[in-house]
Amino acid sequence: MEVGLFFGSFNPIHTGHMIIANLVKETTSVDEVWFIVSPQNPFKKNKSLLHEFDRLDMVNAAIGDDYQFRSNDVEFNMPRPSYTIDTLTVLQEKYPEKKFHLIIGEDNLASFPKWKNHDQILEHFGLIVYPRPNSTKSELEKLENITIIDAPEVDISATLIRKLVKEGKSIKYLVPEAVEKLIKAKKHFQ
Template sequence: MEIGLFFGSFNPVHTGHMIIANLVKETTDVQEVWFIVSPQNPFKKNKNLLHEFDRIDMVNAAIADDYSFRSSDIEFNMPRPSYTIDTLTILQEKHPDKKFRLIIGEDNLASFPKWKNYDQILKHFGLIVYPRPHSKTSELTSHINVEMIEAPQVDISATLIRKLVKNEKSIKYLVPDQVEGLIKKKGFFK
């Protein structure tokens, strides 16, 4: 079985994430998409990051009605910051019967060679790349293990969502209804 791995802080998970995950499932050989909730991105320092358990709760709320989506807390018990290659290696050891592919935005493709062991990720796992606004071109688009997909360039900002919540404005349609309900119920981002 082929699994697409969608890494992110998901602070919060939003409609753009859900659209991409669904398109990957519908337009590639991927049968399931696993949302890997990252406690800390090695390239980002974010003081506004909710606790990882709250973020995985939001992902679980967003994917509850889709059997082909799963969440993963695998990085919660790994050294921080965790690196994608280490997570991929552990997942492959735990699930030798599955083929994992990494889902990334085109904006990350140009800087992908800066990732730890990026060449091993390309060789052993491969990438599914979705378009992002203002992306720099990359020679990796023609790599044999890079699959470019068509997708709308939905530029929803988690920063904007957090700002709207803080200012007591509506986030309807920016996040799945279940996520909006959880944000309100738990008082996230106030």
Template sequence: MKIGLFFGSFNPIHIGHLIIANSVVEYANLDQVWFVVSPQNPFKKSSNLLHEQDRLIMVRQAIADNPKMNVTDIEFGMPKPSYTIDTLTYLTDKYPKHDFKLIIGEDNLKNFPKWKNAEMILQHYGLLVYPRMNAEVSGLEDHPNVQFFDAPQIDISATFIRRMIRENKSVKYLVHEDVEALIKLKKFFQE
């Protein structure tokens, strides 16, 4: 199977994530997209992160009705901070018949060469890149293992959603309705 890996904190998963995942599975000739819920991103502070199990449950809720999407907690048991190359290597060892590709936003291309083992990721896995507004030229646009796919450019951020929740404002249409119900039930992000 051809699997696109969509890494993120998903704090919370929102409609923008789902639109990107659906677009890549449709336009990049994938069998599935796997959401990789990251317990700790090496480039982000973890203090405002909801517990990893809660974020995993939200992703499961958001994609439950789509057989082309899956979620994995593979990084939960790995050393922290987790690095993409380590996760890719682990998944390749665990699922040798799958062909994994890394999904990233165009805005991440410029800094991609600074990632741990970036050349190895490019050589062995390749990148599926979705468009982002105001993305800078990276020099990777013509790389043979970098494939761009079409997707709507929707500027939704989890930070904005968390602020709306703290301000007791509706996040309807920004998150899947089952995720919204879970956020309300568990009082997530209300601090």
């Protein structure tokens, strides 16, 4: 079984994430997409980051009963900040029967060579890359273990969603309905 790994803070998970996950599932060899909730991104220090379990709850709400998507909290028990190669190694050891692929935005492709052990990620896992607004093309796109998918350039900002919630404005259609209900019930981002 082939699994696409979609890492993110998901603060909150939004419709853009779900669109990309669905297109990866529908247009590549991937059988499932796993949302890997990251407790702390080594490149981002975010004071408005909800607790990791709250973000995991929102991912689970977004997924609902869709069997082709799963959430994963593997990084919750890893040293922080966690690096992608370390998480991939843990997942491969835990699930040796699965073939994992890393899903990233085109905006991250240019900086990918700066990632810890990027060459091992490319060699052993490969990348599935989705378009992002204002991204510049990378020479890496030509490499064998990189798949570029055709997808809309979804530019939904979690920052905007948090701002709207704080201002008491609607986030309808920006997040899945179940996520919107959870945000309201738990008073997240207020």
